[in-house]
Amino acid sequence: xxxxxxxxxxxxxxxxxxxxxxxxxxxxxxxxxxxxxxxxxxxxxxxxxxxxxxxxxxxxxxxxxxxxxxxxxxxxxxxxxxxxxxxxxxxxxxxxxxxxxxxxxxxxxxxxxxxxxxxxxxxxxxxxxxxxxxxxxxxxxxxxxxxxxxxxxxxxxxxxxxxxxxxxxxxxxxxxxxxxxxxxxxxxxxxxxxxxxxxxxxxxxxxxxxxxxxxxxxxxxxxxxxxxxxxxxxxxxxxxxxxxxxxxxxxxxxxxxxxxxxxxxxxxxxxxxxxxxxxxxxxxxxxxxxxxxxxxxxxxxxxxxxxxxxxx
Numbered sequence: 001x002x003x004x005x006x007x008x009x010x011x012x013x014x015x016x017x018x019x020x021x022x023x024x025x026x027x028x029x030x031x032x033x034x035x036x037x038x039x040x041x042x043x044x045x046x047x048x049x050x051x052x053x054x055x056x057x058x059x060x061x062x063x064x065x066x067x068x069x070x071x072x073x074x075x076x077x078x079x080x081x082x083x084x085x086x087x088x089x090x091x092x093x094x095x096x097x098x099x100x101x102x103x104x105x106x107x108x109x110x111x112x113x114x115x116x117x118x119x120x121x122x123x124x125x126x127x128x129x130x131x132x133x134x135x136x137x138x139x140x141x142x143x144x145x146x147x148x149x150x151x152x153x154x155x156x157x158x159x160x161x162x163x164x165x166x167x168x169x170x171x172x173x174x175x176x177x178x179x180x181x182x183x184x185x186x187x188x189x190x191x192x193x194x195x196x197x198x199x200x201x202x203x204x205x206x207x208x209x210x211x212x213x214x215x216x217x218x219x220x221x222x223x224x225x226x227x228x229x230x231x232x233x234x235x236x237x238x239x240x241x242x243x244x245x246x247x248x249x250x251x252x253x254x255x256x257x258x259x260x261x262x263x264x265x266x267x268x269x270x271x272x273x274x275x276x277x278x279x280x281x282x283x284x285x286x287x288x289x290x291x292x293x294x295x296x297x298x299x300x301x302x303x304x305x306x307x308x309x310x311x312x
Contacts, residue, residue, distance in 0.1 A: 001087040003094045005058075008103040015119055016093060020053040021045040022121035022151075023091075024130055027056050029076035030085040032188045033127065033159035033166040038089050040156050041125040045092075050122060053093040054086060055115065064104045074221035076168060076175075078194065095119065108138040112146040125154045161186060178224035178282035190231070190278040193220050193259070197270050200258065209299050211244070211260035212270060214277060225257065227302050229281040229309045232261050234273060240264045242306045243277055246286040262299075264306065281309055 004014060023041040027034045038054065045052040058079060062068050077085065079096070086094050097103060097115070106114070111132045116124050124143070132138045140155045147153060159166040166186050174182040175191065183191045193216055200213030212232065216222075222245050230243035241263045247256065261277055283305055289295040 001083075001091050001094055003083060003096060005096045005098070007098040008100060008106070009114075010118075012118070016051070017120065018051055019120050019122045020051045020093065021048070021123040021125060022116060022119055023052070023054040024124065024126040024132075025054075025056065026060065027054075027077075027082060027086075028060070028168045029171055029187060030082060030089075031076075031166055031168065031171060031186050032161070035089065035188060036159045037125060037127050037156045038086075038091070040154060041123070042090050044123050044125065044154065048122070051092040052090060053095060053119060053121075054091045055095040055097060055119070056082065057097050057099040059099055061099055061104065064099055064101055071218050073219050075219055076171060076191075076221055078217065078220065081192070081194065106133070108133040108142070109146050111138075112143070116147070117150050121151045123152045123154060125156065127156050128158055172221065175221065175223045178226055178228075180223065180228070180279050180281055183223075184280075190280055191223065192276050192278050193222070194274065194276045195220075195259065197273050197275055199271060200260065209262045209296075209303075211262045212275065214259040214261060214275060216259060222257070222259070223279050224282070224285075226285045227283045228279050229283060229306045230261060231278040231280065232263055233276040233278075234263075234266075234268070234270055238278075239266055240306065240310045241266075241277075242283075242302055243279065244286075262303070264303070 006014070021041045021044050023038055025034060025037060041054075042052055044050070059070060060073055063070050063073060083094060124147070126140060128140060130140055140153070143153050164170065171183055171186050174186065180191060195214040195216040197212045198215045200211070225246045228243045228245070230241045231238045232241045241261045244260045245257060247258070259277070283302055287298070289298065
């Protein structure tokens with residue numbers, strides 16, 4: 001997969017000259033609904049002998065439209081994760097558009113001329129709710145007026161699960177409730193965050209539960225605070241583990257949220273390493289314990305519950 005980063009106005013020399021099937025969307029989470037749109041585009045590309053291109057943005061449009069501070073946004077997938085998922089789904093060209101005020105001010109016709117026709121789309125594929133400007137005049141039903149028969153349009157119907165639309169909003173709600181099974185069903189894969197192992201308080205070591213303290217980007221969306229069954233990727237291997245999202249209130253009140261992972265039967269020093277953590281199952285909420293003994297007792301139970309989960 002070739003990634004092509006674009007800042008408006010772009011240089012036409014940076015655009016591959018061949019005709020493509022162009023898939024459009026922001027794709028936060030790359031969930032089953034998104035996958036259906038991409039799969040539709042891939043089938044057309046295979047049938048017509050065309051390359052498959054996908055266009056997304058470097059950050060959420062609301063940062064420009066609603067003047068949201070970029071650091072306050074929380075994403076289901078980072079741009080790096082999105083690239084990885086797109087490559088696995090058979091995308092040939094990934095266009096990452098820098099969503100600037102200039103780009104946001106494009107009229108619908110200019111957007112179609114420059115970012116559909118200009119990217120050599122023979123087919124444009126998008127979800128039923130895709131917009132490219134004010135939704136009253138720039139929705140999928142309006143697109144034939146702007147396309148002027150220069151490309152074919154394929155609108156993908158909504159994907160549902162248990163009678164409800166599969167959406168990034170629904171996934172965020174399930175994350176807030178710690179419903180990791182539902183999150184995985186909606187995504188089609190386990191929810192994952194990436195980060196770097198940094199030095200923490202080393203308190204876990206004194207409790208007999210040394211943890212990897214994972215520093216994440218401020219824009220990462222975390223599941224509900226609590227203790228989870230997890231898996232952690234160190235190097236190229238996944239290890240069973242027990243993850244915690246919380247403030248360690250047993251030792252001090254109002255601490256910042258930390259992500260800590262206890263890796264079962266693991267004895268390597270991994271400070272400074274890049275890791276990925278999959279959040280598989282919510283075990284319990286965070287509790288302020290009345291002392292070390294009751295905390296250790298609970299950690300032993302959590303460890304046993306984690307081991308039982310992997311046995312099943």
